[in-house]
Amino acid sequence: MLGGGRMKFELEIITEGKVKDAITECEGKHIQQIAYSSYHDAFTQICFNCKKIRTSLKEKELCLEQNK
Numbered sequence: 345m346l347g348g349g350r351m352k353f354e355l356e357i358i359t360e361g362k363v364k365d366a367i368t369e370c371e372g373k374h375i376q377q378i379a380y381s382s383y384h385d386a387f388t389q390i391c392f393n394c395k396k397i398r399t400s401l402k403e404k405e406l407c408l409e410q411n412k
């Protein structure tokens with residue numbers, strides 16, 4: 345199923361442990377990208393199959409409040 349370039353990702357702000365659990369869970373089954381920010385000491389996983397962005401970045405680091 346193709347999204348026609350309009351694939352929507354859900355953002356999950358969770359603990360680093362949970363991001364790592366998700367990485368292990370998706371490994372070998374899903375197409376995923378993992379990014380590590382040494383500045384924030386945070387992991388971010390983007391899984392194209394789960395259509396989720398899981399990150400241990402804090403909400404304030406993402407500046408999400410400013411968009412609300």
Ligand SMILES: [Zn+2]
Pocket residue numbers: 369370374376391392393394395
């Ligand atoms: Zn996945």
